[in-house]
Amino acid sequence: MAGLIIAESAIFTIFVVAYLFYLGKSLTGPTPREVLETPIFYTICLLSSSLTIHFAAKSLEGKNTRLFLGLWLLTIALGSLFLYGTAQEWHRLIYEHGLTISTNLFGTTYYSLVGLHAFHVTVGLIMLLAVAVFGLAGRVGKNQSGRIEVLSMYWHFVDAVWVVVFTVVYVLGR
Secondary structure, three states: OHHHHHHHHHHHHHHHHHHHHHOOOOOOOOOHHHHOOOOHHHHHHHHHHHHHHHHHHHHHHOOOHHHHHHHHHHHHHHHHHHHHHHHHHHHHHHHHHOOOOOOOHHHHHHHHHHHHHHHHHHHHHHHHHHHHHHHHOOOOOHHHHHHHHHHHHHHHHHHHHHHHHHHHHHHHOO
16 A cells, blocks of 8 residues: 555656646636635545544554444545545536637646546445445454455545645645
């Protein structure tokens, strides 16, 4: 997992640098300042999911599978809310502001960077859902806590990347 996270960090770094490099170089609008709204609620949802997955993993180590499953499902709900917020934002940008991936450099770099992150959240949610299915079937116990910890490392990585993406796109990039 550490190797994957290092490789993925390099990929995200390239996308962040591209976003910053092309920021303000679009010849046509819309610009970030004109169309972006800061997704505070959905950011809180995603960052909160790092807490729920952490405590889920700890509860499994302590053999409390019921608490594990509840916190695991809450993590999935919070991650899903974040993805819903991303989809809602994209719908607004496309249909209200006409910003697509081919509109201008901002659209290209915005959708590439935020889309790369959304893809990673989706992959994480698929893995979390697989564990939830096994958990609901009674097949997740303390002996899987090491694997759960590895998966939670990926989820923490996705959350940490969002802090960078959020800062670059919604704070510095506006």
